[in-house]
Amino acid sequence: MILTVTPNPALDLTWHVDRLTLGETHRADAGAVRAGGKGLNVARVAHAQGASVLAVSTAGGRSGVELAAELGASGVRHRLVPVVGPTRQSIALVDEALGDTTIVNERGVNPSDPEWATLLGEVVDALPGAQVLVISGSLPPGAPETLLPLLIGTARDAGVPVIVDTSGPALLHAADAGASVLKPNAAELIEATGITDPVDGARSLIERGVDLVLLSLGADGMLAVTASEVLHARLDAPLAGNPTGAGDAGVAACAVLYADGIRDPETILRRATAWSAAAVLMPLAGEISDDWPALEQRLVVAPYDPTVREDPL
Template identity: 75%
Template sequence: MIVTVTPNPALDLTWHVDRLETGETHRADAGVSRAGGKGLNVARVAAAHAPVLALTTAGGTTGAEFAADLAASGVPHRLVPVLAPTRRSIAIVDRAAGDTTIINERGSNPSDTEWGALIAEVVEAMPGASVLVVSGSLPPGAPPSLLPVLITIGRDAGVPVIVDTSGAALLVAAEASATVLKPNAAELADATGLTDPLEGARALIARGVELVLLSLGADGMLAVTATEAHHASLDSALSGNPTGAGDSAVAACAVLYEAGERDIEQVLRRATSWSAAAVLMPLAGDIHESWPELESRLTISPYPRED
């Protein structure tokens, strides 16, 4: 079973507009609200391919809407009630430009007691877990020990721990020996101070990480270990909503790890195809059914390229 933890969940609000113009008034069809946050997006995608349990918090009126949508989704989950309202994340999809503008509320920090209740849920889930995913931002003021504690729970249970986060938390996760980290290029450079993606990935591996999956946007994805580095790219760029692309890559990695697959090229191939398939969907947390065809169009090569 894949257990996902979302420390900073959000009620995702998505609108599609013909063209987004700064300072102008826009008209759009009714928006869509969905229980989100990176870990829940991972759980939604993975649930079609493996047993999943999503763990997170919910609070306030937005939390009630969040909980109702999650219950309707059919994704197995447990929610820890918190006093602070669940934050909102707003995505505006520009049809003309083929891109998305996102505004994320920062979120509110649960109390120590509420954090303790979430950690207790993670501990309780570990006997049935084969992979632990900790995904998304941390709310301002979150305990510095939160990520190391969660990673240690997974490692002590003997399961791989996949972490997708950013900023200083990325280095904290590496120091705590997360099994897999999944940053994007900007997050990696921000955390390590290194602009070369291979150097940045190897800097994380030197801290104790086994595999770095590095999203490069339209330029594909890298998979880097201590001894190997491979690049995956699609034969043509896709337009759409990239909001959940990284989450779908994490889901692919988790599903393969749950099945016992550790081949770096196979993980990279599946992660890249699911990431691309997510761009074709209107909402984060879904992948297009054409992902096998997209996977067949990928080029996998050593990185840096050997000429």
């Protein structure tokens, strides 16, 4: 089973407009509403691909009621901890003319210490049946610095590897606490480490004890960095679409392989890059195209050469 934790879930609202113009009024058809947040997107993708999943998160206020209802309808097995603070909302405006997506993310409300303790209890109860723990997404402002280390340490004590996709100081806390895999993007890596070179930045996380860093490079594909090698995966031609949720699909691929006992960096990189690309072809986060096997066949995988710049994803 893949156990996912989403510390800062969101009710995702998506509208499509003909063209987004600053300062103007826009009309749109009814938007899509779904339970979101990076960890829930990971759970959706893994569940849709046939993996056993349990998603743990929080829900509060009217938006939390909507999140719980939509997640229940999705078929993803879940446990939601009731909290007093309202679940944040994430608004995506898709410009149909340009193919661009503008996103506004609320920061979220920090649960109380007893509410965090309840969430930790749900994780502890579920760990005996888990093959991998995924902690994914931002932390609400004011969240305790001990949260990620406590979740990671609890999983490690239970013999469960941990995949973390987060940003800021939390990324370093996850590395120091013993996460097996980290999946930042290039901007998040620089923000956390202060190192502009992507390989040096990733290697600084490896030196803290991480086994594998999957580094999203946006249009340049993805890197898999370990203590001994750096591999680069990219598509053979550009791919247009909606990049929202692409990173979450990559994390889902890694989690599915980890749950099956697969640790080979190249295998993980190929699947993560293919699922990320397949997510770009879908209108909403938490989904991937059924064409992902064909995309995986199109990948170019080689040792990383920073002088080569392509524009695949």
